[in-house]
Amino acid sequence: MERASGRAGHHKLVSMPSADFPLLCPVCSDPLDLLEPNTGTQPRLACAAGHHFDAARQGYFNLLVGKGTSFEADSAAMVQSRVNFLGGGHYRPLAQAVASAVVPNLPGTGAVVLDSGTGTGHYLREILDAATADGRHVAAIGLDISKFALRRAARLNPEAVNMVCDIWQPLPVATGSVDAVTVVFAPRNPAEFARVLRPAGVLVVVTPRRGHLAEVAAVTGMLGIEEGKDERLAEAMAGHFDLESARDVDIPLELTRAAAADLAFMGPAGHHLNLGQIEARLDGVPEPVTAGAKFRLLVFRPGKRGTA
Ligand SMILES: C[S@@+](CC[C@H](N)C(=O)[O-])C[C@H]1O[C@@H](n2cnc3c(N)ncnc32)[C@H](O)[C@@H]1O
Ligand SMILES: [Zn+2]
Structure with a gap:
C-alpha cells in the first residue's frame, strides 16, 4: 500500500531494498535497485555500475536493450x-x-x-x-x-x-x-x-x-x-x-x-x-x-x- 501511494504521490524519497524486486541490470547483470523519486522525477531502476532506467511518465520501465x-x-x-x-x-x-x-x-x-x-x-x-x-x-x-x-x-x-x-x-x-x-x-x-x-x-x-x-x-x-x-x-x-x-x-x-x-x-x-x-x-x-x-x-x- 505504502509503495503504491509513494509511487503515485511522487513526493517521497524511499529507497526500496533490491531484495523486494529481484531485478538485474540488462546491461551488466548487477542487481538493480528501485529508487523512488524526489518531487517531480520518475522512479528509477539503477545498478551499482551506473546504468539506470527511468520510468516513463505512464509508470513503466523500458529495459529493452x-x-x-x-x-x-x-x-x-x-x-x-x-x-x-x-x-x-x-x-x-x-x-x-x-x-x-x-x-x-x-x-x-x-x-x-x-x-x-x-x-x-x-x-x-x-x-x-x-x-x-x-x-x-x-x-x-x-x-x-x-x-x-x-x-x-x-x-x-x-x-x-x-x-x-x-x-x-x-x-x-x-x-x-x-x-x-x-x-x-x-x-x-x-x-x-x-x-x-x-x-x-x-x-x-x-x-x-x-x-x-x-x-x-x-x-x-x-x-x-x-x-x-x-x-x-x-x-x-x-x-x-x-x-x-x-x-x-x-x-x-x-x-x-x-x-x-x-x-x-x-x-x-x-x-x-x-x-x-x-x-x-x-x-x-x-x-x-x-x-x-x-x-x-x-x-x-x-x-x-x-x-x-
Ligand atoms: C494475447 S496477449 C495476453 C496478455 C495478457 N496476459 C492477457 O491475457 O490479457 C499476449 C501478450 O504477449 C506479449 N508479447 C508478445 N511477444 C512478446 C515478447 N517477445 N516478449 C514479451 N511479451 C510479448 C504481447 O505484447 C501481448 O501483450
Ligand atoms: Zn548495470
Whole structure:
C-alpha cells in the first residue's frame, strides 16, 4: 500500500531494498535497485555500475536493450478493446482460477510473482488482490514487449514493477528468485522461466483449447486454434518442467455485439481487420451473442535436473 501511494504521490524519497524486486541490470547483470523519486522525477531502476532506467511518465520501465524480437505489436486500439472486454468481467472465473493456482504457493513473506506477457495487467491484478485478501504481501513484476499494454498495466498495478522486455532475451530477473511465473496467452521461454524460479516455485500457463470462441470466430473471422498445440506445449516444457496438474476452465459467454467485437478485435483478428470491419460482420447477429470460452490451466514445477 505504502509503495503504491509513494509511487503515485511522487513526493517521497524511499529507497526500496533490491531484495523486494529481484531485478538485474540488462546491461551488466548487477542487481538493480528501485529508487523512488524526489518531487517531480520518475522512479528509477539503477545498478551499482551506473546504468539506470527511468520510468516513463505512464509508470513503466523500458529495459529493452538492443532490438527486441520483431513481432506485430497489438495496436493501442486493440489494447483498448482488451481493457474494455476484460474490464467487463467476462473472464473473471479464469482470473480467479489463475489466482487460486498461484496464491497458495506463495511464502508468507518475501513472495515474488512474475507475470510474463502481462498485457494490460488484468490477471496480475487478480493475483495481487487475492494475495492481499489472504494477508500476503507480494512483490510483482510484469513483463511485456508492448508499451501500449504496459501503460495500462502500470495504471492498473501501480505497486508492481512493469517492464518492457523481450521474452526471447535473457530476462532482467535474478536466478532462483521468483515464487510463481504466470503466462496467460503469451509466449513462453521455458529455459528462462526455469532459471528465474525458486526450486519450489510454480509456473502457471493458460492456453486456449480447440473450439475456444468458435461461435464468435465463425462470424468475425477470428483465427481458430491450431490442432496439436497441447502436444507442442508439453514438448517445449520437457527438460525444464514437470506437469503437476491441468484443468479446463469453461466460461459460457452472453455478450452484447459491442463486447463480441472487442473480444474479436483484441485477439489475432485485430491484426487483420479493423474494429469497424468486425462490427460490420456482427451487424444483425442477435443479442446476446453466445460463445464458449475454453481454456486450459496448466501448473508446472521446475524439473529435478542433475539429480538422476
Ligand atoms: C494475447 S496477449 C495476453 C496478455 C495478457 N496476459 C492477457 O491475457 O490479457 C499476449 C501478450 O504477449 C506479449 N508479447 C508478445 N511477444 C512478446 C515478447 N517477445 N516478449 C514479451 N511479451 C510479448 C504481447 O505484447 C501481448 O501483450
Ligand atoms: Zn548495470
